[in-house]
Amino acid sequence: DKAFQPLFKMSYSCPKVGDPRPGHPYKGGNFSAFLPENKEGLKIAKLLKTAFEYGLTFQIKSCDGEERVTWGLIPHKTSWDGGKARNGYPDAQYLHEVGTVL
Helix, strand or coil, rough: CHHHCCCEECCCCCCCCCCCCCCCEEEEEEECCCEEECHHHHHHHHHHHHHCCCCCCCCEEECCCCCEECCCCCCCCCCCCCCHHHHCCCCCCCHHHHHHHH
């Protein structure tokens, strides 16, 4: 299978109401995730897009006294290899597992 890589770019910003420390700036970053370019991968990509639009993809955490954006509770494959232990492929159950979470 071919692979495609959704890219999320989160800039420095001020959290919205409901965030851990409203009004405090937080550090963003670039986040990449990998999905197979097949029917099931495209279905999951659409679900991940919807999750992103609803603000479910990322969370803000305090790290060394600095607020920063991190992945939320939805599992993402951040590497095309390395297996499940390194958030990569191969992982035969990933699409099913992330589909269940979404």
